[in-house]
Amino acid sequence: MRNTLLIRSIALFLAAGGAFGCSGDADPGARVWRKKCSACHGSDGAGRTRFAEGRPFADLTDGRWRHGPDREAVRRLVADGDPASPMPPFAGRLSPEEIDAVVDFSLGLAAAGRPGARP
Numbered sequence: 001m002r003n004t005l006l007i008r009s010i011a012l013f014l015a016a017g018g019a020f021g022c023s024g025d026a027d028p029g030a031r032v033w034r035k036k037c038s039a040c041h042g043s044d045g046a047g048r049t050r051f052a053e054g055r056p057f058a059d060l061t062d063g064r065w066r067h068g069p070d071r072e073a074v075r076r077l078v079a080d081g082d083p084a085s086p087m088p089p090f091a092g093r094l095s096p097e098e099i100d101a102v103v104d105f106s107l108g109l110a111a112a113g114r115p116g117a118r119p
């Protein structure tokens, strides 16, 4: 069955990521970011990926926000997603603690992209 194969490859992929990719990710927010967000937003949050092409708001470091910069709005977006864009909902796929951690991590990336500014 094709589906079984697909699920197996995904499981293998996740297992490999877990085994080899964890070095240096003491921060749970960084771990979640790398696994769930960086494919679209880039590891630095600047959104220079093919998934973010033509989506200027996928750049979290430029100080321009559609949903932020306040923490509650960003958290709501990460939990519920934005049906009008490729930004997916993570409620149910991440624990509330993981969502909190990755929201803090992304606000940190946003601040790092704008020296001197706080989100």
Ligand code: HEC
Residues within 6 Å of the ligand: 032, 033, 036, 037, 038, 039, 040, 041, 051, 052, 055, 056, 057, 058, 059, 060, 064, 065, 066, 067, 068, 074, 077, 078, 082, 085, 086, 087, 088, 090, 102, 103, 106
């Ligand atoms: C499938 C690709 C994809 C994934 C995976 C993804 N995002 Fe997004 N995200 C987007 C896109 C595209 C946008 C821009 C939405 C728009 O155009 O309004 C966005 C928007 C955002 C914004 C709002 C920016 C603004 O201007 O308000 C935040 C914050 C955000 N993402 C955080 C995350 C976090 C945290 C994760 C991981 C838990 C994540 N994203 C995973 C594609 C993705």
